[in-house]
Amino acid sequence: MSDLAPRTRTAFPPPLLIGAALAVVGLVLLVFGATTPQLVTPAKAAVALLGLGLLLAGASRLGKVWAGPGFDVVFWFGAAWLLLLGLAILCAPWLPLAEDRDVASTVAEPVFATPTFTGGHPLGTNAFGLDLLARSLYGARSSLLISLSAVALGTVVGGAIGMVAGYFQKSVDRVVGIATNSLLAVPPLILLIALATVLQPHLRNVAFSLALLTIPGMVRLARATTMAYANREFVVAARAMGAGRTRILLRELLPNVLLPVLSLAVVMISVLVVAEASLSFLGLGIQPPEPTWGNMIAEGEGRVFEEHPHIVLVPGAFLFLTVFAFNVVGEKARGRWDSRSVKL
């Protein structure tokens, strides 16, 4: 039982101090690595990664002192990133950002400027002197708007179809099954390319094509969950009391299907952020000069990446961090739901 006794907190130096020191050193290294032009790229990356690792370790220690041993630093890191990004996106028009799309107004700006805190371009500029921080934030606007609306559309449509198929079964289920299987049988990229050639590449159409990708997964999850609950005895009890189909679907089944479907939706957002970037990279999504992460990465084509790696690394880092954060948060949400269902 001794290992369960509360840990004594008289260790020296106190964990609070170690945590804070680690975090500060890490942050300094991260900024130094990312912004020092004198270093070669691999050295920058190594210093930045070391800084990130130290930052996380420090934050983890701080968090554990603060919130107890259950503190999950990666989750909070992800949540903080999403919050920060969300705020920045919403406030972008009022932030003191440099020009992001009008090439005519940046004739005087340096081209391919490397990231640095001095000068007006903290994340550097591209071939036309456009500011990468501004482009990344405005790019995030379209990337996230597209994937969020696509996921919302896919969740509502796919979830509804799945619930209906799972509840009525028989011929309804068979038709839905054939439709989802045929949708799954078409390689997603080919489907998107085919759609892109037919539809105009603006925001609504890209969102619509991507929504099509999420529907089969949503249908399957909603259908399986509905079927699992439809055989539960509380549904029989509701029917015995005279409840109709609509009431059973909405009042008995929907609350139980909603949580697993929503946690899949969060994970799906990250998949669609990547998918949208791939589309734009191929030139099939939103067209430049309107920025998205995908077409920003595409600017690094040819020899540009070798000479000016930050052109790709900056939007790449935004993409990576966002996708990672959505996955971490989604996993946590699902884990929470699972443990609840075990208790029931």
Added chain:
Amino acid sequence: MTTTRDAPALTATDLVVEFPAGRGQKVHAVSGVSLEVAAGETLGILGESGCGKSTVGRSLIQLPPPDAGTVRLGDVTLTGLAPRELRRARARMQIIMQDPVSALNPRRRVKDLVWEGRSIWGPGDDTRDKDARVDAALRDVGLDPATVRDRRPHELSGGQCQRVCIARALMLDPEVLICDEPVSSLDVSVQAQILNLLETTTRRRALSMVFIAHDVSVVKNISDRVMVMYLGKVCEVLPSDGMQHEAVHPYTRLLLASLPEAQLGSAAPAGPPAAEERAAELPSPLNPPSGCRFRTRCPLATERCAAEEPAPREIRPGHRIACHHAEPRRNHP
């Protein structure tokens, strides 16, 4: 016995339920079961797993409806009723199920669960006194409204959940209560509480009840009449009072002989030999034996049993058996 023969509360005639089992085979879950429950009477259905007793209970409330046969509730024939009228008629009959935790929607609170039937059938009419009526219903089933009203099912014990299920069923003032193994997932001491609750409730409200269970002494305790089922058929129907002496069907005798001594009390069954306890596999309901379905385990079986299905015959008033060979007992204690 409170049987009033003129107006049965619930009648079922020649129920047949079959489930597809793949490869063109069918599970013969229920094959021609008829029953009648008088107003205020409790009919016990006794049998082991796979005998079709739960399927009979479900087909009585038409969930799912039987493949053949008719069910009459009072003066309404449920089989073949239009969906809307069926839903309204079905509410006059309520079901209590084996697993009380799974019978309650995990995301709802007790007060909403109990009020569920009312919110389906009387939207808006008396929501103002909802709290008062829910509290009264909870008190009726022996729960303290103040402590359970706002809880969710997983915060209650199995016995408490079963009480909530009973309160929910009674809220609709049903005429018939169908209980499908309502106590078999509960502890012995809780089982007695729930049995007592059902007993006093049915008596006070003059409810008819169909009580389905596998435990002979539980069924005997709560029922007026007992119907014994084996592989989708009725073996024997007899009054529960003195059934340990009067039962003659070899399968009923086997069930009685399988009871642990402590449950027999002073009523050690004597009389016709119980079926031989062979460690044989039970026959499959996919392909039930010809003639009498119990013949593969029966000590009295002859060639006639394989060739000819025994028709139910009345050996004394209110006591019917489906067996070629069993005879009524003449001298019992």
Added chain:
Amino acid sequence: MTPKREAATTAPAPTDGTRGTAAPPLLDATDVRTAFHTPRGAVRAVDGVSLTLSEGETLGIVGESGSGKSVLGRTLMGLITDGPGTTVSGTVRIGGKDVHALTPAGRRALWGTEVAMVFQDPMTSLNPVKKTGTHLSESLRLHLGLGRADARDRAVDLLRQVGIPEPARRAGQYPHELSGGMRQRVVIAMALACGPRLLIADEPTTALDVTVQKQILDLLRSLAEELRMATILISHDLATVAGRTDRVAVMYAGRLVEYADTAAVFDRPRHPYSSALIASIPRLDLPPHTLLPAIEGRPPNLLHPPAGCRFAPRCDTATDRCTTESPGLTAYAGERDAGGLVACHHPLGAAEEAAV
């Protein structure tokens, strides 16, 4: 760290003079305590239980869900051991070996050869992708070092011994091809494979049909007699245990409340809980519509068990003393030699004993 011991709850190891044998008992458990640590505190599932069992004896452990009977069974077996999240104290000796002082390898050597266990659900005890015979022959080859052919023959013998018809054919079948009763027979055969001296059966018939239950219980009894094997039968159902055990231990909220010869407990239970539990079983000789004397209320939360006697809040005869002072197991009043023990300040029938 040793849990705080209250003198009153530390029951003396029941040494029954009547069946006093010179040889040490096969199973000797003293003051066994098992606690699980949860975020909300320690759950003392078993709280100071002492038991002994001699060669060939049968013991029933009876209690409702949450009484700690299954945890006790697993602790006796050594399946639950002291470790992170769990505290086990007290000693359990099987055949003279202290189960909880052994290394994991030492315990594994004990399982199968000295002590074996049969669980409630035969389907989950069997691997669905392994044939019936393979389940048996694998452990025979592992524990007894038999060759492939010998192990197969012995497996078929074992299946015959547990009353499975056509054992050679059954050995080639998968678990899902067998009925519930047949599966439980296979599980029993697995437990018997290496000739254990003690068999612990945890609710072996709860998942089975009534007629099959009797067959399995009869089988367990005849095997125990034939092989001179001691048996512990754990059940929630008093009636199951009644005719089939020499002694019975009634558990309530992690403690023994009565521990005596089975016949004595059923004829004249001394503890109010045992008595109420027996009375609440529906019996065939009662006329229909008899209201059963039910025990009102529910068992205590083991995170915060009540002080004193744990049954006191539900007990008709409880006094102030019961809610403050925890009763220890003491011999039946007036029958010191009969070996019956009860943990109650006001055992039933004590007044009459005193008057006589």
